[in-house]
Amino acid sequence: MASDKTFWQYIERRELARERLKASRRTLLKGAAGAGALLAAGAPLGSSRIARAQDAPNLEGVTLRVFTQTGPFISGPIKFHAPEFQELTGATVEAIEAPNADLFARAQQVAQTGSGDFDILLLANTWMPDFVNLEYVVPLQPFIDADIENELLAWDDIPDGIKRKNSWAGTTYTFIVDNDNQTMFYRKDILDDPQWQEAYNAATGNDLPNPPQTLTEFVEVAKFFAPNGGGAEWSDAGTGYGFITCVLRGAQSYWYSYPWTAPYSVVPTDVAPDGTPGIYIFDPDMNPLIATEGYVRGLTEFVDVIQGAMKPGLDADRATVIEDIINGTTLMSLDWGDTGPASVAERSVVKNKIGFALTPGVTEYFDWQTSTWVTMPDGEIHQTPTHAYNGWSYYITNQTPNPEAAWEWIKWHASPGISSFDVASPDSGYQPWRNSHATNLEPWISAGWDEAEARAYIETILAATDHPNAVFDPRLPGAARYQETLELYTNQAIAGELTPQQAMDECTTAFNGITDELGRDAQIAAYRAHLGMAS
Amino acid sequence: MSTAQPALATPAPRATASRRGMDGYAKYIFLLPAMLYLLILGLFPLLFSLRLVFGAWNAGQKNVTWVGLDNIQRLLADSRFWGSFWKTLSYVALAAGLELILGFAVALALLNVTRGRSWMRVAFAFPMLLPPIAVSFTWKMLFDFNRGPINYFLETLGLDRIAWLAGQNSALLSLVIVDLWQWTPFILLASLAALESLPVELYEAATVDGASRWNLLWDITLPLVKPYLVAIVLLRAIDAFKVFDTIYILTGGGPGTATELLTFYAYVAGFRPFNMGFTATVSWAIVIIMSIIFLLFLRAFRRLEEA
The missing domain is CATH 1.10.3720.10 (MetI-like)
Known part of the structure; x- marks a missing residue:
């Protein structure tokens, strides 16, 4: 993520915030008898940190090696909190880093050779089956069961959506510290402006939706606020564009197609087989759904909006998506939550001008069960918030000689107090994932947020987390191979090498090849485990 | 010089053979670390990669399985x-x-x-x-x-x-x-x-x-x-x-x-x-x-x- 604030500036700011929190904790302690009262008062940090200081386990001499992405994002918070943890427990925590693109291959090498390089992994949630099948990671369920009442774990503070993402085949294997779902970011000041509302109405004959509720509205708005649409002068920072997304090959571009393809191709949970939410990309028998009319329509609209509303050049990567929103040249994006904290960074010109909403829905979707288009009842919109990558998740490896110590670190780092600082930081790369993140707003205000804005941002992300139609990134053995393949063909459609239908037809053939190679029956069982369905 | 040369020129036949034998082994002993180095870091990966050409080794799969061509x-x-x-x-x-x-x-x-x-x-x-x-x-x-x-x-x-x-x-x-x-x-x-x-x-x-x-x-x-x-x-x-x-x-x-x-x-x-x-x-x-x-x-x- 791009930001002008360095991680160390963030740390400095955090220290100040921490001092303030300590002060408020002392105040609360005077009047509160126990931890329950503190939680009720909306200050979970105070209670948990005090409990830790009193009951901290003695982990003297233990070293925990955490394998994760090269910093400052994702690994930065580990490095920052490690000294404090060492002070409390005596354990040393080391972050061992690798570039994002090489994380999976390196982790798999270590997992398959069973080398004892790492005690803890902080990696993609989607890779869970690949580690579980190798028995490289241990179930976290026994640790959770033992600590179910623990304040640091604060089990009831974790949304069901997060608990679902943490489990596979009915067992919890991961502990999420970052909530990777996609939401809409838009310039509410522009969409609120009567002058632009009038201009939009004159150009399109429609009222300017604020914000767009459907993909059709989103495309129309995005195209209007682009140079060919007549509304490009909206930006004070230069030529304005209506939309930005990541299109660079190998730069996570296929994930950016999720909010476009899911609404048209995922059926509502109440009509899905066994009422299973988020059946996406494959049906429960591992037949690909990517060449269906619904998926292809979403992809076609994605390609269309890239061509009609985005800045030319097809060279935008993920950093550009965030950058172009906060530098004021682009009106809207559908992205992971990092744009929120970046919008309050010092160099942002859009502080408090960004609106947050669920990704747009559709008024008709394609039911792959009946191969028909289904129109939603009047006034209803079918929304399918997508969870791409699902979130950076902690795993404990079976190689660690200190699984209990590893759990202590995870529990502490993911505790309400510590995590509330991390998710409020523009440089951590973590998004809000606990319910208390929406009530404990002190770290957000310290990070420069307006209270109402912070609440709107967090509530949008948590709404996407627990949405009834939430779509999780498929967790399958060989997930990286499917992802790599989908990325290739999505990118070929974006680049114009293939039409969306051709691209997805070819991708379907490739998907079936991978499924057959890995064993169709085993893949079906794994996919059903991901969906939470009976085999 | 004059004292050393005769000794070198007329060694006992049995001693010469023994020394030659030792020399022969010695050169292999000295070569051994380099040979092992080459075997471990050169030949083994080469052969292993050749084995992989006829095998499947995917994510989540512990052993290499034979898949022929x-x-x-x-x-x-x-x-x-x-x-x-x-x-x-x-x-x-x-x-x-x-x-x-x-x-x-x-x-x-x-x-x-x-x-x-x-x-x-x-x-x-x-x-x-x-x-x-x-x-x-x-x-x-x-x-x-x-x-x-x-x-x-x-x-x-x-x-x-x-x-x-x-x-x-x-x-x-x-x-x-x-x-x-x-x-x-x-x-x-x-x-x-x-x-x-x-x-x-x-x-x-x-x-x-x-x-x-x-x-x-x-x-x-x-x-x-x-x-x-x-x-x-x-x-x-x-x-x-x-x-x-x-x-x-x-x-x-x-x-x-x-x-x-x-x-x-x-x-x-x-x-x-x-x-x-x-x-x-x-x-x-x-x-x-x-x-x-x-x-x-x-x-x-x-x-x-x-x-």
Whole structure:
């Protein structure tokens, strides 16, 4: 993520915030008898940190090696909190880093050779089956069961959506510290402006939706606020564009197609087989759904909006998506939550001008069960918030000689107090994932947020987390191979090498090849485990 | 001296045999660490990668399973592989060819420079001393469609902006430009060294006989430096064949598959999703393709020389 604030500036700011929190904790302690009262008062940090200081386990001499992405994002918070943890427990925590693109291959090498390089992994949630099948990671369920009442774990503070993402085949294997779902970011000041509302109405004959509720509205708005649409002068920072997304090959571009393809191709949970939410990309028998009319329509609209509303050049990567929103040249994006904290960074010109909403829905979707288009009842919109990558998740490896110590670190780092600082930081790369993140707003205000804005941002992300139609990134053995393949063909459609239908037809053939190679029956069982369905 | 020589000259027969025997073992003992090193770090990975060609080793799979010729069949049937192959050939031919022309031309020009040649040699060598990653990031900024200085200058000159990294052809051309910038100096310096080693007498004699500058170049210089140039181009082509860093940073193999050259294809189709059997197959295919191409190249050169 791009930001002008360095991680160390963030740390400095955090220290100040921490001092303030300590002060408020002392105040609360005077009047509160126990931890329950503190939680009720909306200050979970105070209670948990005090409990830790009193009951901290003695982990003297233990070293925990955490394998994760090269910093400052994702690994930065580990490095920052490690000294404090060492002070409390005596354990040393080391972050061992690798570039994002090489994380999976390196982790798999270590997992398959069973080398004892790492005690803890902080990696993609989607890779869970690949580690579980190798028995490289241990179930976290026994640790959770033992600590179910623990304040640091604060089990009831974790949304069901997060608990679902943490489990596979009915067992919890991961502990999420970052909530990777996609939401809409838009310039509410522009969409609120009567002058632009009038201009939009004159150009399109429609009222300017604020914000767009459907993909059709989103495309129309995005195209209007682009140079060919007549509304490009909206930006004070230069030529304005209506939309930005990541299109660079190998730069996570296929994930950016999720909010476009899911609404048209995922059926509502109440009509899905066994009422299973988020059946996406494959049906429960591992037949690909990517060449269906619904998926292809979403992809076609994605390609269309890239061509009609985005800045030319097809060279935008993920950093550009965030950058172009906060530098004021682009009106809207559908992205992971990092744009929120970046919008309050010092160099942002859009502080408090960004609106947050669920990704747009559709008024008709394609039911792959009946191969028909289904129109939603009047006034209803079918929304399918997508969870791409699902979130950076902690795993404990079976190689660690200190699984209990590893759990202590995870529990502490993911505790309400510590995590509330991390998710409020523009440089951590973590998004809000606990319910208390929406009530404990002190770290957000310290990070420069307006209270109402912070609440709107967090509530949008948590709404996407627990949405009834939430779509999780498929967790399958060989997930990286499917992802790599989908990325290739999505990118070929974006680049114009293939039409969306051709691209997805070819991708379907490739998907079936991978499924057959890995064993169709085993893949079906794994996919059903991901969906939470009976085999 | 006189006392030592008889002792050496007349050793006891049994002792000599024993020593010879020990000497024989000793050399193997001394060689053992190096042999073990080679076996462990060279031969074993080579054999293991060969084993992987006939095996499947995927994410989540503990052991290598035998799949026979599946990987090879999949590779040969993959249009993406053949696309990468032809793109790689185009890239190598363009990059090495243009570098040869440019590098040799500048070397010829430098040959006539008498003052400051050493300084220029160092200056020209500069790009190839830089790490390819840093060079790639710099060029990425230069090629940026919206904010890149190259497009800024094109616009200043009244020309259209070019989607350097986004066009199907321009993306590959951009990679060639980066390669040209960084590696033309290699051909230049090597050619210059070859040119400087040519005998002056031949030129003096030809000049006395009335040869023009063109005659000197065509009839003396080129035939004499041809073997050097072949070796230089061969080295450069081998290196260009293995390009990876520039693609990784500049285009990621895209747009679509426009810059997915063979090494990058091996990375994205095999290594990144941890499909190690297929990765090994592609890697061996690259080695075989390179060997065949360069054998053909050398044979063609030999025929040319004989003719």
